[in-house]
Amino acid sequence: QQQVKQSPQSLIVQKGGISIINCAYENTAFDYFPWYQQFPGKGPALLIAIRPDVSEKKEGRFTISFNKSAKQFSLHIMDSQPGDSATYFCAASISGNTGKLIFGQGTTLQVKP
Amino acid sequence: DAGVIQSPRHEVTEMGQEVTLRCKPISGHNSLFWYRQTMMRGLELLIYFNNNVPIDDSGMPEDRFSAKMPNASFSTLKIQPSEPRDSAVYFCASRPGQGRSGEQFFGPGTRLTVL
Numbered sequence: 001q002q003q004v005k006q007s008p009q010s011l012i013v014q015k016g017g018i019s020i021i022n023c024a025y026e027n028t029a030f031d032y033f034p035w036y037q038q039f040p041g042k043g044p045a046l047l048i049a050i051r052p053d054v055s056e057k058k059e060g061r062f063t064i065s066f067n068k069s070a071k072q073f074s075l076h077i078m079d080s081q082p083g084d085s086a087t088y089f090c091a092a093s094i095s096g097n098t099g100k101l102i103f104g105q106g107t108t109l110q111v112k113p
Numbered sequence: 114d115a116g117v118i119q120s121p122r123h124e125v126t127e128m129g130q131e132v133t134l135r136c137k138p139i140s141g142h143n144s145l146f147w148y149r150q151t152m153m154r155g156l157e158l159l160i161y162f163n164n165n166v167p168i169d170d171s172g173m174p175e176d177r178f179s180a181k182m183p184n185a186s187f188s189t190l191k192i193q194p195s196e197p198r199d200s201a202v203y204f205c206a207s208r209p210g211q212g213r214s215g216e217q218f219f220g221p222g223t224r225l226t227v228l
Contacts, residue, residue: 103158
């Protein structure tokens with residue numbers, strides 16, 4: 001019940017296209033859902049996060065869509081750029097605890113010029 | 114702020130040797146996490162501390178792994194004896210204790226190769 005399942009494992013998108021990565025969870029106590037971006041040779045860094053009181057959050061070209069009833073959330077990257085090529089991790093946690101994040105398996109995104 | 118600092122950045126050692134990885138969290142952060150990343154298993158949480166106290170070490174693979182946090186500004190992850198299957202990138206992350214933000218700040222990682 002602590003798992004976060006992420007798909008696809010890898011994704012290839014043309015420049016200007018839309019990249020979509022999906023995650024699903026089981027634990028209804030989760031109330032914080034971040035996405036992390038990791039470039040080769042670097043540590044993951046927070047990209048965008050959402051809490052279940054809203055169904056969508058947008059920051060620039062990045063949007064999280066959240067479906068509480070389906071226990072799913074997704075990351076949409078609009079107008080994908082070669083500089084977006086990286087590994088993306090979804091995660092989930094329960095507020096009020098020490099901040100332990102349960103990470104998905106990661107999606108490697110390649111944006112072709 | 115310099116961010117989370119990890120050392121060494123790269124470590125190559127031979128099977129059976131002791132390995133010590135070091136981490137300096139961001140000043141003022143109350144929680145510290147150690148992760149291991151491999152192609153096969155992804156990003157795995159090994160152990161985390163809150164206010165220097167280990168909270169959950171269920172991710173530590175076996176007794177060969179140990180972690181300490183003697184004070185708020187320093188933590189170590191030790192592997193003794195090391196084995197080739199321990200080869201991975203090890204990340205340290207810290208998190209502030211205040212507020213609702215769950216953001217963890219990751220260090221640059223230590224790439225460990227055990228021959």
